[in-house]
Amino acid sequence: MVAVSVEERLFSLVLALLASEQGLGKAEILSTVQGYRQRYVLGGDNASLDRQFERDKDDIRELGIPLETIDAPDRPGDSQSARYRIPRALYELPADVTFSAAENALLGLAAAVWRDGSLSEDSRRAITKLRSLGIETDDAVIGYAPRLRVREAAFGPLKLALDRRQRVSFLYLKPGQKKPLLRTVDPHALVVHESRWHLSGFDKRARAPRTFLLSRIVGPVKPLPGETFDAPAAGAAERSLAELQRVWQGNVAVLGIVAGSDAGLRLLKRSGVSPTDSGRYELHFTDLDILADELAGFGPEVLVHAPAELRAAVRSRLLQVSGTHQDGGNA
Amino acid sequence: MSAQPFRAQDKLALLLALVPYLLDQRRVSVADAAAHFAVTPELIRDAVSLIAVSGVPGETKQYQHGDLFDIDWDAYLERDTIVVTHQVAIDDTPRFSAREAAALIAGLQYLAALPEHDNREAIATLMAKLTRGASAAPSQLAVAETATAGEASAEEIATLRAAISGETQVEFDYLNARGERESRVVDPLLIESIDQDWYLRGWCHLRHAVRTFRLDRISALRGTDRPIATHGDEVAVPSRLFDVSADDLRVQLELPADALPLISDYVTPGARTVRHGDKVRLTIRVTHFHGLKRLVSGLPGLVEVLAPAEARALVAEWAAAGAAQYAADDAGAGA
Structure with missing residues (x-):
């Protein structure tokens, strides 16, 4: 018997479920659909084939295909008597969703913003579906590549947990503290603010919504088996961004910046930077410790005047770096 | 063309996308289909060979001839051309998944915040279409408008994009990391933003090599009428941002x-x-x-x-x- 490839089995299952108006029962699927029927034992034990079908359903749903389970009216929750189908109207892209060549080019550019990890994979599949429409693309975007990176290891597992509404726990090193604390969180949104990824979610211990910087999650993100939560109200990502914006607006640093220096080039182009009467600059920020790290990198090109806490933080960082590198090396 | 591995789920997505495309095109060469989907001709041939023998169990549960897709085998085998002659079960493009729509929407939000994208309305329309074209509400992912490079570079980006598409040289003064200013003549190849910063990659006539320039260190940028020198295939833009040479x-x-x-x-x-x-x-x-x-x-x-x-x-x-x-x-x- 020639083995049937995974994609052939999945493709055949989608075709069979799309073609059936009333849906198919599990026994019918396992005994007749290509890829299952070859392994089906009439009147025998089909437990492993059954498990295969359960995994395949998940894989198909992950592609956004609306594979529905219809319970038998007299036996709710019984998977053996349930029927499965893919309603055509929910499967097909609505007829009025069309894209022009210019829009198509823009979507290609949007997909290319993500170069690695799960967002890149999701984008790539979306573009495959988009190409199905046969739209010609403008070539105007050649040689132009805006992109955002996802460098934090926590992003992948958090995105998965967000999509599956799965509670997670992780060690979090809160800015300004020396020891990380274990946090248990329902992830509600992942947002980029000031080029940094943040998780907003419900902190179970604090019993309140909290925002976490992904770069400060130390150690692995662990999904808590069996603990799921209800979807937050729509607009969680927008609310999270608004909150970060509020924090950013409220924090102001006063800096002296050496004219024409690299620090000047980098900091003065930021949004919300304004000069003061005394030749200094006011700069908004979200996280004091992260800004302190960044300003330390500019060495003598930046002098922090206020707030005092930021001034002390930058100064101690510079002393630490110069101290660490003071002697001739130990390698 | 993506170098990432192509998994069974990706192959399924390609199969489901390819069928409506082939029906729509009526007649298309393997090469054209491969170029359109940005995959290898081999992947298209694998997909077509599978589609041609696939179908539904049908009334008899036996996958009879009429229950299967069929293609013009002569055209396929002799002229590498795909013509679907019988279709079953699917004819339209599938919806986006919640995750797929979310990834594109967040990408669009990043683009919307870029200085040279003044067409925010078009982007908002597009995001609404993606939401409507998804099979479930897109997952909560968002990019703030402040995530991007400063607005001062909009004009420079426009100049560089024009030079790249027109294949002409640019000249500028460059402040290097030592704090010195040098005059450069560059054949621009790629303009790339990474998070908050913009970079120009191009052939530097001073260094005789492909170099990366940070846009905020460029001043007095001028486009020229001079066409770029031909460098042949040896000029590939490296995927790493920073250039490494033997004397580093x-x-x-x-x-x-x-x-x-x-x-x-x-x-x-x-x-x-x-x-x-x-x-x-x-x-x-x-x-x-x-x-x-x-x-x-x-x-x-x-x-x-x-x-x-x-x-x-x-x-x-x-x-x-x-x-x-x-x-x-x-x-x-x-x-």
Whole structure:
């Protein structure tokens, strides 16, 4: 018997479920659909084939295909008597969703913003579906590549947990503290603010919504088996961004910046930077410790005047770096 | 063409996307279909061969001839051309998944915040279409408008994009990491933003090599009428941001293993890291130590330069000069 490839089995299952108006029962699927029927034992034990079908359903749903389970009216929750189908109207892209060549080019550019990890994979599949429409693309975007990176290891597992509404726990090193604390969180949104990824979610211990910087999650993100939560109200990502914006607006640093220096080039182009009467600059920020790290990198090109806490933080960082590198090396 | 692995789910997505495309095109060559989907002709042939023998169990549950797709086999085998002659079950493009729509929407939000995208309305329309075209509400993912590079570069980006598409040279003054200004003539190849910063990649006529330039260090940018020199195939834009050449300097660093992503731009692919206690050691290559002192001072308490001594000294000096300002400022304020 020639083995049937995974994609052939999945493709055949989608075709069979799309073609059936009333849906198919599990026994019918396992005994007749290509890829299952070859392994089906009439009147025998089909437990492993059954498990295969359960995994395949998940894989198909992950592609956004609306594979529905219809319970038998007299036996709710019984998977053996349930029927499965893919309603055509929910499967097909609505007829009025069309894209022009210019829009198509823009979507290609949007997909290319993500170069690695799960967002890149999701984008790539979306573009495959988009190409199905046969739209010609403008070539105007050649040689132009805006992109955002996802460098934090926590992003992948958090995105998965967000999509599956799965509670997670992780060690979090809160800015300004020396020891990380274990946090248990329902992830509600992942947002980029000031080029940094943040998780907003419900902190179970604090019993309140909290925002976490992904770069400060130390150690692995662990999904808590069996603990799921209800979807937050729509607009969680927008609310999270608004909150970060509020924090950013409220924090102001006063800096002296050496004219024409690299620090000047980098900091003065930021949004919300304004000069003061005394030749200094006011700069908004979200996280004091992260800004302190960044300003330390500019060495003598930046002098922090206020707030005092930021001034002390930058100064101690510079002393630490110069101290660490003071002697001739130990390698 | 993507170098990432093509998994069974990706193959299924391609099969489901390919069928409506083939029906719509009526007749298309394998090469054209491959170019359209940006995959290899082999992947298209694999998909077509599978589609041609697939179908539904049908009334008889036996996958009879009429229950299967069929193609014009002569056209396919002799002329590498795909013509679907019988279809079953699907004829339209599938919806986006919630995750797919969310990834594109977040990408669009990043584009919307870029200085040269003044057409926010078109982007908002597109995001609404993606939401409507998804099979479930897109997952909660968003990019703030402040995430992007400064607005001053909009004009420069426009000049560079015009030069890249017109294949003409550009000239500008460049402030290098040592703080010196040099006049450069560059054949522009790619303009790329990474997070908050913009970079130009191009063939530098001063260095006779492909170089990366940070846009905020470029001044007096001028487009020219001179066509770019032809460099042939040897000019590929490297995927790494920073250029490494044989005469680069080697620097040995020590840092916690989980801080490695923070310096990923500087690490040559395949660079060997060696465990040392609870940290790792590795060697990176830099063109000079001036960029290094900024990098290391910006990761205080994380990265230590072990060797060479010259690099250590430069880092120490840089950080000490920064710290000394505060002592001087305090003394001045007290006087």
